[in-house]
Amino acid sequence: MKQYVMGNGAIALGALTAGVGLVAGYPGTPSSEIIETISKAPHEGVHLEWSVNEKAALEVAVAAAYSGVRSMVTMKQMGLNVASDPLMSVAYLGVKGGLVIVSADDPGPISSQTEQDTRRFADFCRIPVFDPASPEEAYGMIQEAFAYSEKYGTPVLFRPTTRVCHAYAAIEAPDHFAPRPAEGFVRDPSRWVIFPRLSYMNHAKMEKRNAEISKDFSSFRFNTAEGNPSEKAVVASGVSYAYVKECLKGHEDVRLVRIATAFPFPEDFVLQALRGVKKVLCIEELSPYVEEQILKTAGKHHLDLTVSGKLDGSVPHNGENSVELCSDILDRFLGIRTKLEQVDISDAPALPVRPPVLCAGCPHRASFYAVKQAMKGKKAVFCGDIGCYTLGNAMPLDMVDTCLCMGAGITMAQGFDYTNPDTVCFAFTGDSTFFASGITGVVNAVYNGANIILCVLDNSTTAMTGHQPHPGTGRNMMGSPVEKVHIEKVLEGIGVRKILTVDPLQLEDSIRAVQECLPEPGVRAIIFRSPCVALAKPENKMAVDPAKCISCKKCIREIGCPALVTEGGKVKIERNLCAGCGLCSCICPVGAIGGEQK
């Protein structure tokens, strides 16, 4: 059946076609839709889960792979940092059933904290990596990834990038899927129990095997050479290959080499493809990984080859590539013209900037505002975390002082407490982040006697990545009802003495809750609970009474809700955006904002 799907959907369908039997992951842009596609695909007997974090997901999948089941784990590139502990070890032990770890990189970065490169991680762990250039390729390549994983008994990495994950294409896939039958776990402590001696033995085997895989990859169908051999050649990988292809329309004679398997590097293939070439330009995103391998190969074989790319400044180190960027670089390198004529917009009027903001009616806005009001004039540090609520940093709320990585807000608040004794230290964490990596931080705080106020912004979903369920929602990935893990009970069990739960849309109650926590020592927790506005239907809308409004714009200056706009100097509420949360009505000094008259 032909389906029009996102790159992530193509990865999902490819894994199902390969007979995957277990898929686990943690949501993260640009990878989240892989698991969601599988949940909607017609399959029987595939275990599917949103794990609490990437480390848990990989460990679940490792056991399945030990049992001979083809298994897949999905995450964004920083999730791989969380999963790196089991990943490094399983790289030494190997697998029985195919194990594919999908780690989606995010050049730009568009929705990430770092521009790290999963291909380098593959080299670091000494396991193969696959790098598709389009959704169509991703569908076929992930099936190959499973086959290679099983053939060499090793976990493999699969690394799409944002533009591949989020591109749509038509994919021809089967109508129904079932996992490949598996033998089950066979006890063998000499194989599955990691000890220094075993790692020492396996290390040698891994390097020997990687040399074999390098030869095998030299005939891999996605490592390709096009055009005619000449003095100059272009090497590209990932989506940059698609950009270069787009630019070279009409210049098909240019030698274009594409590397889809950066590690183990297909050296024989590259030597063959670059025979007679004197100058090579490497176009890739993130790190100059392929470029370095070509330099290494050139040195090893004493090739008379000049290598250009990120290392000589021809290609930028940071940011994502594009057709336009590649076009400029190619034109300089090849002395051709690939650029299309464009409308000149150098004289365009100034355009408004549109930074992402919390949605109109978002309960996080109310939570931040309550804490801000309660702490007016007091010395405080506000540790943020990863999720929609990172947007609490935007003006006018300006309520995020730090943001590092998943769960760090809670532990960093402790560090600030130890070193800034006159400061009240707050940690803001979302409900999904709390379960992913917040709980150990709370244990650490209680154990080490930290004085912090933990604010759990509980909107009962993983909102930023597209509303995935988590342990606190009482639903699992397949939508089945499950036992809810209660945040209050978890905190109680850890030994947090003061736990308050409030509705952030009740401004007075929320401010009072913060004030109540202030004089007490130790770990105090406030759970601000109100559902994500994107999921809850508004019951009413707010409206400004123009007769009462004095145009002081306090509402706009204090909370910056996107539904509050000015029109001819007067404040107006955009009906289409208003979610009826009523926060603005609590702020208006003259009571000009109220529920709409029905």
Next chain:
Amino acid sequence: MNKDILICGVGGQGTVLASKIIAASAMEEGHPVHSAETIGMAQRGGSVTSHVRIGADAFAPMIPFGSAGLLLAFEPGEAVRNLKYLRKGGLAVVNTAITKPVTESLKESGYSGKVMAEYLERKCACIFVDAEEACKPFGSTRFFNIILLGVAAGSGHLGIRKETVLKQIEKYVPPKYLEINTRAFEAGIKIAESETAK
């Protein structure tokens, strides 16, 4: 047929549905189609684009600058921002009603739809539609994406038959809103026809 269509606007305006319907319609007529969407943090009130690429030799997931034959802009400032995608001789279908970002409400810079429209008119062929005005008969601006699709289909620059688009609208909108969406689509076609007649 090779055609690039860029759809742009602000997160939440219904650009994704419009892009899905265009892609499905082109496929229905037997063309290979690729598209790409803005997903993630930028969806929260930020600038969003959908790139629809029809034809066999579209390699890049996104439209190269200077290649789009049609620009469907749900917001006039976004039309200007994305004008670089339009090829010479291409058409821009533009909503003249602006969406003010929070930054604009906090500190007014005088951002105006009129200024944007005047600039666009100097730069390319345009069909302007005022979303609020066009949506009045339908009681809500959420039908605007379908009206704009109608304008695109009626302009002749979409390269897809109106009937094919309507058939896909039937597939994508809930049955109880089909009648009103059909009327919205037809209203869009009328706008395009009266513009072309001018």
